Amino acid sequence: MESSSTISLNTLKKKDDAIKYSGKKIRIAAVGGSQTAINMTLFVLVAATVYGFLTFDYKSMDFLRAVSLTLGNIKTMFIEARLSHITLVEAFKELSITLGLSILTTIIAAAIALILGLLSARNLSNPKIGNVIKAVVAFIRAVPTVLWILIFAVSAGLGSVAAIIGLSFHAIGYLVKAYSETFEEIDYGVIEALKASGASWWQIVFQAVIPSSASYLMAWTFMRFEINFMVAVAMGAAAGAGGIGFDLFMAGGFYFDVREVGFITYMILGVALVLEVISTNIKNKLLY
Amino acid sequence: MVKNEGLDIFAVRRRQFFIAGLIIAAITIVSTAITQYDPVKGITSVPKALWWMFRNFYPNANAFTRLPNILSKLHETFFLAVASTTTAAVLAFFFGLMGSKTTKVNDAMCKISRLVASVFRNIPDAVWAMIFLFSFGQNVLTGFFALFFVTFGVLARAFIETIDEASHASVEALQATGASYFQIVFQAVIPSSIPQVISWILYMIETNIRGATLIGILTGTGIGHLFLLYYRSLNYNTASLVVIAIIITVFVIEFISNYVRRLIL
Numbered sequence: 047m048e049s050s051s052t053i054s055l056n057t058l059k060k061k062d063d064a065i066k067y068s069g070k071k072i073r074i075a076a077v078g079g080s081q082t083a084i085n086m087t088l089f090v091l092v093a094a095t096v097y098g099f100l101t102f103d104y105k106s107m108d109f110l111r112a113v114s115l116t117l118g119n120i121k122t123m124f125i126e127a128r129l130s131h132i133t134l135v136e137a138f139k140e141l142s143i144t145l146g147l148s149i150l151t152t153i154i155a156a157a158i159a160l161i162l163g164l165l166s167a168r169n170l171s172n173p174k175i176g177n178v179i180k181a182v183v184a185f186i187r188a189v190p191t192v193l194w195i196l197i198f199a200v201s202a203g204l205g206s207v208a209a210i211i212g213l214s215f216h217a218i219g220y221l222v223k224a225y226s227e228t229f230e231e232i233d234y235g236v237i238e239a240l241k242a243s244g245a246s247w248w249q250i251v252f253q254a255v256i257p258s259s260a261s262y263l264m265a266w267t268f269m270r271f272e273i274n275f276m277v278a279v280a281m282g283a284a285a286g287a288g289g290i291g292f293d294l295f296m297a298g299g300f301y302f303d304v305r306e307v308g309f310i311t312y313m314i315l316g317v318a319l320v321l322e323v324i325s326t327n328i329k330n331k332l333l334y
Numbered sequence: 335m336v337k338n339e340g341l342d343i344f345a346v347r348r349r350q351f352f353i354a355g356l357i358i359a360a361i362t363i364v365s366t367a368i369t370q371y372d373p374v375k376g377i378t379s380v381p382k383a384l385w386w387m388f389r390n391f392y393p394n395a396n397a398f399t400r401l402p403n404i405l406s407k408l409h410e411t412f413f414l415a416v417a418s419t420t421t422a423a424v425l426a427f428f429f430g431l432m433g434s435k436t437t438k439v440n441d442a443m444c445k446i447s448r449l450v451a452s453v454f455r456n457i458p459d460a461v462w463a464m465i466f467l468f469s470f471g472q473n474v475l476t477g478f479f480a481l482f483f484v485t486f487g488v489l490a491r492a493f494i495e496t497i498d499e500a501s502h503a504s505v506e507a508l509q510a511t512g513a514s515y516f517q518i519v520f521q522a523v524i525p526s527s528i529p530q531v532i533s534w535i536l537y538m539i540e541t542n543i544r545g546a547t548l549i550g551i552l553t554g555t556g557i558g559h560l561f562l563l564y565y566r567s568l569n570y571n572t573a574s575l576v577v578i579a580i581i582i583t584v585f586v587i588e589f590i591s592n593y594v595r596r597l598i599l
Binding site: 083105109119146147193207284299314 | 386460585597
């Protein structure tokens with residue numbers, strides 16, 4: 047019923063198009079539902095942006111002065127970067143704390159997400175359990191990491207424990223989604239063959255599922271490690287969770303020292319770029 | 335012979351697993367020492383925190399009297415996320431064209447735009463927030479620019495990859511017909527990559543709602559600042575309502591994005 051009506055609609059449309067195009071300039075564009083959806087989405091985005099700019103509370107600021115001030119600050123920041131309130135050794139120690147936080151978070155999250163990912167993959171698990179896990183994970187992902195850390199800080203106290211649990215929550219949410227989708231893409235024939243030979247669930251997981259998806263799992267995990275480092279920096283600044291982010295916040299929000307912000311930015315940027323190069327290399331080596 | 339080889343593969347694999355496990359264990363121990371993380375406290379504090387949330391972290395009648403205030407801040411944060419993502423996407427698309435191998439103008443511009451994107455992407459939003467806090471103060475524009483620059487970096491890389499993947503064949507075909515650069519861009523590159531581009535924009539809007547919360551905490555604006563106010567004054571009931579409002583917003587955006595993706599991809 048439904049399909050016949052769409053077919054007739056389509057033929058009508060084609061006839062219509064043929065009439066429209068005959069003897070006129072030929073336009074080659076995908077006409078149809080998806081094009082309308084694209085145009086609609088773009089229109090809504092632009093309209094929401096314009097509406098946003100019109101309704102923001104700018105608090106009567108001098109925009110041009112602020113821009114020129116920013117440019118001056120950025121110049122000072124990156125050209126005259128130097129530490130003044132902490133020593134270089136301290137800065138590197140704090141940087142290593144941030145790296146340590148992101149490493150621990152990645153390892154904890156990967157271990158938990160591996161189990162939850164197996165339990166929520168459609169081809170490996172009971173769909174009911176899978177849906178429950180996916181719903182819980184979507185809920186966890188929807189809450190910003192900084193709020194998780196602040197919530198955990200109430201009972202665990204502000205420190206590495208609250209930071210790692212808060213960071214892990216979000217990382218688990220991300221990795222469960224990535225892992226379960228990776229598992230779901232496995233060739234079902236392999237699983238079926240093992241099932242037919244009488245292999246247990248654990249044997250299927252360890253002999254077929256994990257070996258055949260290991261490179262994708264590694265790529266996703268390292269990508270999350272990159273994100274975890276950035277988030278760990280931000281959490282140090284916003285939640286006082288320790289590490290280089292906290293020094294950044296002190297330099298910027300407390301001492302108003304542009305040069306120190308610049309130096310810390312260089313340090314963070316350096317680590318982040320190294321991580322990105324490693325991550326890209328891993329991806330290229332494993333996936334192609 | 336066959337059996338021997340089979341055994342060998344398993345032995346090699348076991349050894350690889352063992353070495354990988356050893357390396358991970360060593361990294362874990364070193365990181366634990368550096369961060370002074372207490373694993374026992376880490377495990378026990380999760381149920382403790384969940385129990386605390388169960389007992390204290392829910393909205394009560396008093397919290398709902400603050401709902402208009404929460405919604406007005408949420409409104410600002412939502413449009414901040416959309417506006418910064420959309421404007422960043424426009425700039426990022428230009429960099430995507432310059433940086434992609436199929437549409438680059440010349441090699442130097444390609445390298446430069448990839449490098450610029452990489453630098454902007456790898457400076458965390460917290461750093462941008464600090465930089466703009468100096469000159470813009472506690473203003474909505476501080477958050478706008480912080481989100482704008484990070485989103486630009488992420489989207490520029492995404493668009494470079496999208497254009498590389500999506501439009502190689504059609505660009506080649508149009509080049510063969512002698513089409514000009516702008517004809518190629520408008521007739522081949524944009525039509526073939528726009529579904530992926532929109533998908534990325536929707537993803538970044540969702541991410542930026544959360545990012546805007548974080549930046550709000552740092553710069554004293556929007557929904558993040560409101561949460562911090564209630565949190566610091568130990569008004570956990572109202573703080574929980576803020577969290578619920580954020581969750582609902584993110585879910586609605588996720589739902590709409592999934593719907594749009596199904597239509598266009």
